[in-house]
Amino acid sequence: MEHIVIIGNGISGVTLARHIRKLSDKKITIVSAETDYFFSRTALMYVYMGHMKFEHTQPYEDWFWRKNRIELVRGYVHHIDTDNKVLKINERDFLSYDKLVIATGSKPNKFGWPGQDLLGVQGLYSKQDLDALEKNAPNNDVCKRAVIVGGGLIGIELAEMLNSRHIPVTFLVRESSFWNGVLPQGESAMINRHIKNHHIDLRLSTNLKEIKSDDNGRVKSIIIEETGEEIPCDVVGLTAGVSPNIDFIKSSNIETGRGVKVNRYLETNIPDVYAIGDCAEQHEAIGNRRPIEAVWYTGRMMGETLAQTICGNRIQYKPGHWFNSAKFLDIEYQTYGWVFSEKSKQDYEQHFHWKHEDDTKCITVAYHKDTNAFLGINTFGIRMRHETFDTWLTENRDVDYVMNHLIEANFDPEFYKHFEKDILSAYNNQLQTA
Numbered sequence: 001m002e003h004i005v006i007i008g009n010g011i012s013g014v015t016l017a018r019h020i021r022k023l024s025d026k027k028i029t030i031v032s033a034e035t036d037y038f039f040s041r042t043a044l045m046y047v048y049m050g051h052m053k054f055e056h057t058q059p060y061e062d063w064f065w066r067k068n069r070i071e072l073v074r075g076y077v078h079h080i081d082t083d084n085k086v087l088k089i090n091e092r093d094f095l096s097y098d099k100l101v102i103a104t105g106s107k108p109n110k111f112g113w114p115g116q117d118l119l120g121v122q123g124l125y126s127k128q129d130l131d132a133l134e135k136n137a138p139n140n141d142v143c144k145r146a147v148i149v150g151g152g153l154i155g156i157e158l159a160e161m162l163n164s165r166h167i168p169v170t171f172l173v174r175e176s177s178f179w180n181g182v183l184p185q186g187e188s189a190m191i192n193r194h195i196k197n198h199h200i201d202l203r204l205s206t207n208l209k210e211i212k213s214d215d216n217g218r219v220k221s222i223i224i225e226e227t228g229e230e231i232p233c234d235v236v237g238l239t240a241g242v243s244p245n246i247d248f249i250k251s252s253n254i255e256t257g258r259g260v261k262v263n264r265y266l267e268t269n270i271p272d273v274y275a276i277g278d279c280a281e282q283h284e285a286i287g288n289r290r291p292i293e294a295v296w297y298t299g300r301m302m303g304e305t306l307a308q309t310i311c312g313n314r315i316q317y318k319p320g321h322w323f324n325s326a327k328f329l330d331i332e333y334q335t336y337g338w339v340f341s342e343k344s345k346q347d348y349e350q351h352f353h354w355k356h357e358d359d360t361k362c363i364t365v366a367y368h369k370d371t372n373a374f375l376g377i378n379t380f381g382i383r384m385r386h387e388t389f390d391t392w393l394t395e396n397r398d399v400d401y402v403m404n405h406l407i408e409a410n411f412d413p414e415f416y417k418h419f420e421k422d423i424l425s426a427y428n429n430q431l432q433t434a
């Protein structure tokens with residue numbers, strides 16, 4: 001019986017395993033180092049914040065895997081021998097495969113800062129990071145101040161987590177405005193204000209120079225590059241992005257760039273070896289997408305797609321229209337299609353921006369300045385329906401249509417009615433002044 005071995009029990013690896021089992025009787029083994037069982041990484045923050053226990057982040061009961069004949073091996077893969085189709089696990093064990101799937105996810109970036117490996121300095125990615133945070137920052141007696149380095153989605157989650165335990169946070173952000181490589185200026189500026197309103201000490205255009213140690217090898221302060229200021233702290237969170245977790249693959253002949261290089265079928269340069277999820281890098285970006293997409297649902301889609309291919313129905317990975325969602329403290333953010341920031345805005349792209357006077361809700365609609373075609377929307381504090389925007393993007397609707405039917409996309413039309421008039425009159429005003 002053909003043996004499929006998957007490295008990594010994250011969303012991409014387990015989705016693949018479940019779908020292969022639905023489609024076939026193949027032997028399936030998942031080897032993974034971090035935890036015995038799959039858990040939802042996106043829910044880690046809620047464990048620290050006391051909304052759920054770690055067990056609740058595991059959507060499948062422990063018996064599920066045996067019942068579905070998915071063998072789980074807890075171990076770290078050190079080397080892949082593609083000539084003999086064998087993995088070396090934990091320095092001493094060997095496991096043969098017929099087909100191998102690399103689904104090893106990401107790791108937090110470290111940029112060689114002096115002191116980055118001191119006690120009390122950590123990322124926020126793994127279950128081990130969650131345990132470390134519980135030790136390093138149980139409360140504001142033990143942790144008088146935390147410094148977070150890197151202003152992306154994980155950085156702001158960490159700030160919210162620490163805030164929930166009343167731990168003062170200084171947040172160092174290299175950019176001149178929060179996440180302005182991705183968000184248009186109006187949105188980014190609103191989030192700057194929102195972060196400050198939560199009493200987080202947001203420092204924009206600020207880089208970390210060095211992390212200083214006490215006599216026991218623990219962090220005692222950080223130094224800011226631009227001003228030389230020293231900020232005493234007990235914890236430093238490194239959240240300056242993630243990179244594919246693929247160092248162990250470099251000793252094999254599998255082609256890598258930043259990630260494991262794959263084609264549209266998620267195949268690597270070596271026959272019978274594939275890669276999915278955060279660690280996979282497309283040779284050519286698909287449309288406006290990035291070659292590496294470190295988001296939850298694309299990992300799941302890649303797992304579902306590759307299951308088909310492995311079970312004999314070779315199909316391409318087609319992710320459809322881009323969407324994503326996240327949270328900036330208590331403001332929900334959703335994006336559908338493409339709304340670019342000032343830095344990456346396309347020549348043809350025009351924006352309509354509306355912001356509520358309470359400074360916690362806004363939308364930005366992107367459209368083509370010549371054809372009026374609807375290109376995408378960002379929403380903050382107003383929850384919209386994914387399927388509706390997906391349909392409008394597929395149907396190539398124009399911006400007038402979208403603006404006049406926005407209520408149909410709203411999750412809570414009653415709630416939306418309060419803003420509809422205001423949004424439409426702002427939109428019509430903009431048309432008159434354009």
Ligand SMILES: Cc1cc2nc3c(=O)[nH]c(=O)nc-3n(C[C@H](O)[C@H](O)[C@H](O)COP(=O)(O)OP(=O)(O)OC[C@H]3O[C@@H](n4cnc5c(N)ncnc54)[C@H](O)[C@@H]3O)c2cc1C
Nearest residue numbers: 008010011012032033034076077104105277278294295296
């Ligand atoms: C705090 C946090 C919040 C997030 N929130 C969101 C969100 O709201 N929305 C969203 O879309 N995305 C979010 N993400 C990103 C999302 O979680 C990832 O895109 C997704 O988990 C990646 O899944 P994966 O299966 O590719 O890899 P992973 O989940 O990283 O799983 C890979 C597994 O492989 C293991 N492994 C690695 N190397 C080896 C080896 N050599 N041997 C054995 N095992 C190995 C790793 O230990 C890991 O357990 C968040 C990420 C973090 C860290």
